[in-house]
Amino acid sequence: MMPAQGGIFWRRPSRLAVLAFLSVVLLARAAWGQGYATMASAPDPTDFVKHTDTGLTLLGTPFRFGGADIAWLGLRRDGSILRRPTSYEVKDALLTVQALGGAVVRSATLAGTAGCALCLEPSVGTFSDDAFAALDFAIKTASDLGLKLILPLAGSGDCAADPSSAVCAGGGAPRFFTDPAVRAAFITRVKTVLDHVNTLTGIAYHDDPTILAWENCDACAAGFDPVPVAGWVEAVGQAVKAEDHLHLYENGAFAGHILPNAPHPVGAAAFATPSVDIVGDRGLPPGDTAAIRGTLAQAAGVVTGAGRAYVVDNYDWGTVPWKTQASFEAFLDAMNRRHTVAGALFGGLQGHADTGGYLPAGAPSAAGAAPLYFPGIALPGLDKDGMAERGRAIRRFDYAMSDVLLAPAYLLPPKPEIIMAKNGRVTWRGSAGALDYSIERSPDPRSPQSWAVVCDECTTDANGPWQDPSPPRGPAWYRVMPFNINGHKAQPSEPVQNH
Numbered sequence: 001m002m003p004a005q006g007g008i009f010w011r012r013p014s015r016l017a018v019l020a021f022l023s024v025v026l027l028a029r030a031a032w033g034q035g036y037a038t039m040a041s042a043p044d045p046t047d048f049v050k051h052t053d054t055g056l057t058l059l060g061t062p063f064r065f066g067g068a069d070i071a072w073l074g075l076r077r078d079g080s081i082l083r084r085p086t087s088y089e090v091k092d093a094l095l096t097v098q099a100l101g102g103a104v105v106r107s108a109t110l111a112g113t114a115g116c117a118l119c120l121e122p123s124v125g126t127f128s129d130d131a132f133a134a135l136d137f138a139i140k141t142a143s144d145l146g147l148k149l150i151l152p153l154a155g156s157g158d159c160a161a162d163p164s165s166a167v168c169a170g171g172g173a174p175r176f177f178t179d180p181a182v183r184a185a186f187i188t189r190v191k192t193v194l195d196h197v198n199t200l201t202g203i204a205y206h207d208d209p210t211i212l213a214w215e216n217c218d219a220c221a222a223g224f225d226p227v228p229v230a231g232w233v234e235a236v237g238q239a240v241k242a243e244d245h246l247h248l249y250e251n252g253a254f255a256g257h258i259l260p261n262a263p264h265p266v267g268a269a270a271f272a273t274p275s276v277d278i279v280g281d282r283g284l285p286p287g288d289t290a291a292i293r294g295t296l297a298q299a300a301g302v303v304t305g306a307g308r309a310y311v312v313d314n315y316d317w318g319t320v321p322w323k324t325q326a327s328f329e330a331f332l333d334a335m336n337r338r339h340t341v342a343g344a345l346f347g348g349l350q351g352h353a354d355t356g357g358y359l360p361a362g363a364p365s366a367a368g369a370a371p372l373y374f375p376g377i378a379l380p381g382l383d384k385d386g387m388a389e390r391g392r393a394i395r396r397f398d399y400a401m402s403d404v405l406l407a408p409a410y411l412l413p414p415k416p417e418i419i420m421a422k423n424g425r426v427t428w429r430g431s432a433g434a435l436d437y438s439i440e441r442s443p444d445p446r447s448p449q450s451w452a453v454v455c456d457e458c459t460t461d462a463n464g465p466w467q468d469p470s471p472p473r474g475p476a477w478y479r480v481m482p483f484n485i486n487g488h489k490a491q492p493s494e495p496v497q498n499h
């Protein structure tokens with residue numbers, strides 16, 4: 001087993017028919033992910049995404065989606081520290097996906113970690129109640145926001161770091177794929193996850209329509225003999241389908257190796273075994289518009305020609321593959337126009353930190369995607385406005401994949417939360433989608449007329465805590481007011497007294 005940015009892993013709408021229904025896409029998504037307070041104990045089978053021919057359907061209509069691949073929702077590595085993100089950080093990230101118009105989130109560290117103290121399965125056959133509680137929270141929060149989840153059951157299986165390890169030793173493929181005892185232990189783990197009952201909702205995972213698909217692993221078979229891996233893919237798929245009759249099964253083992261000219265290409269007999277509904281792929285190589293369209297047509301055609309739905313699990317939005325905004329938007333447009341692309345998720349999304357400001361950018365994601373903050377901050381090689389422009393393009397794409405050709409107005413950010421106000425220094429937890437903030441001060445928070453603006457949209461989450469240049473000597477309270485990307489203000493935080 002090997003460490004990755006998100007943790008330590010096991011080794012090796014869509015096109016909706018009625019445009020009136022789609023005119024307010026958030027209402028549609030609320031229907032997809034209805035609140036658990038009103039959900040029946042036996043969920044309606046129509047709420048689940050279905051595999052139909054070479055595509056996906058939901059509520060009886062074709063379903064295509066945009067969204068994000070957020071590797072760190074279950075575990076994240078900040079420098080040398082491996083930790084679980086807080087509930088605020090998880091919810092903030094999912095709120096950011098919602099602000100971007102996304103419908104689906106994928107995360108390899110929610111249900112796919114093993115072999116570490118914080119993992120879902122710290123040791124073989126032993127499961128962490130705390131990790132399950134974090135997964136319960138992520139699923140319920142996604143449901144509350146109308147999002148669906150793709151959950152890999154294992155992580156990256158690159159054995160190059162330690163080819164002599166117990167699961168990597170072997171001939172043409174690691175023992176993870178070939179050893180019957182290792183396979184049996186993994187399938188037991190799969191069944192344990194699928195049968196878990198969410199402590200927040202009372203619904204077993206295998207009955208929860210918030211989950212779009214169970215994915216076998218996160219690109220775990222790169223460079224290995226596809227024949228034994230295909231046997232493993234099917235064995236896991238059969239185990240999933242035996243335990244769960246409602247959800248789809250995605251094969252992500254060969255992501256990035258579908259095209260005939262890819263490194264170690266894999267044929268349909270390996271990636272499209274009988275139990276597979278979806279084949280996950282990585283972001284495709286850059287090129288001019290014609291080349292991008294040709295590559296997409298070929299990759300999607302290989303998968304749909306085998307009768308499976310094609311999903312791009314992680315594409316890079318950054319300036320390394322896409323030097324200009326025009327080239328990036330041409331790539332997004334090509335994916336949207338290629339209707340055999342059932343879904344596409346961008347990689348690298350970060351969010352606000354529980355302690356204030358933003359989470360650290362860290363290294364690019366496992367798939368190489370640059371870290372993205374929305375609305376945008378300055379990073380090496382890209383200024384704040386450049387990142388904001390790419391975020392807006394992703395948002396337009398996400399809505400276009402759901403047949404919403406004109407993206408609706410930006411959501412108002414949620415209320416921020418002041419962590420501390422001391423000596424006029426104000427620290428707060430940020431609001432998803434907030435472009436900037438105003439700070440207001442009052443000697444008496446009970447009097448609405450007493451509030452005065454002391455910082456007029458003068459600070460952002462990238463600036464750190466705000467310092468009042470003239471803190472009053474007497475009693476004072478502060479509150480923080482967020483503004484969205486269009487300059488519309490949202491509800492302020494609750495007042496906090498200065499100390």
